[in-house]
Amino acid sequence: MFNDIGPLELVTLIVLAVLVFGPDKLPKVIQDVTRTIRKIREFSESAKNDIREELGPEFKDFEFEDLNPKTFIRKQLDNEDLGLTEIRNGFDLKKEMAEVTDAVHSRDSDTSSASSAGSSGARLDMTKKPETPDPDDRPPFDADAT
Numbered sequence: 001m002f003n004d005i006g007p008l009e010l011v012t013l014i015v016l017a018v019l020v021f022g023p024d025k026l027p028k029v030i031q032d033v034t035r036t037i038r039k040i041r042e043f044s045e046s047a048k049n050d051i052r053e054e055l056g057p058e059f060k061d062f063e064f065e066d067l068n069p070k071t072f073i074r075k076q077l078d079n080e081d082l083g084l085t086e087i088r089n090g091f092d093l094k095k096e097m098a099e100v101t102d103a104v105h106s107r108d109s110d111t112s113s114a115s116s117a118g119s120s121g122a123r124l125d126m127t128k129k130p131e132t133p134d135p136d137d138r139p140p141f142d143a144d145a146t
Contacts, residue, residue: 017029
């Protein structure tokens with residue numbers, strides 16, 4: 001529940017609780033808070049059980065955590081009936097990216113030779129190349145950035 005609270009934040013909360021409630025009232029406040037949390041958990045569990053009973057035996061393995069969109073999608077993607085695991089295992093992103101970079105580099109060498117030949121069917125060079133500014137040129141000034 002509190003996975004993202006670090007040790008410094010925890011110490012800060014304890015010191016703040018001691019300052020606000022005082023050392024003599026703090027144990028009573030902690031007991032009240034834990035009792036309230038326990039009652040809320042019991043209420044939610046009884047509500048879940050009531051809903052499961054009302055749904056009937058068809059939904060006996062229904063989990064409320066499945067209503068979370070991330071959990072639902074993860075469960076559906078892990079479903080073997082759809083064959084998505086074969087597609088996912090067959091797709092290698094590194095291999096695809098290597099093929100794209102090889103194609104770009106070979107296209108770059110082809111365009112330089114085609115443009116030097118001056119043929120009408122030459123391809124356009126789509127790669128970004130840094131422009132070398134003149135030493136006298138000042139960089140553009142952006143008034144909003146200052």
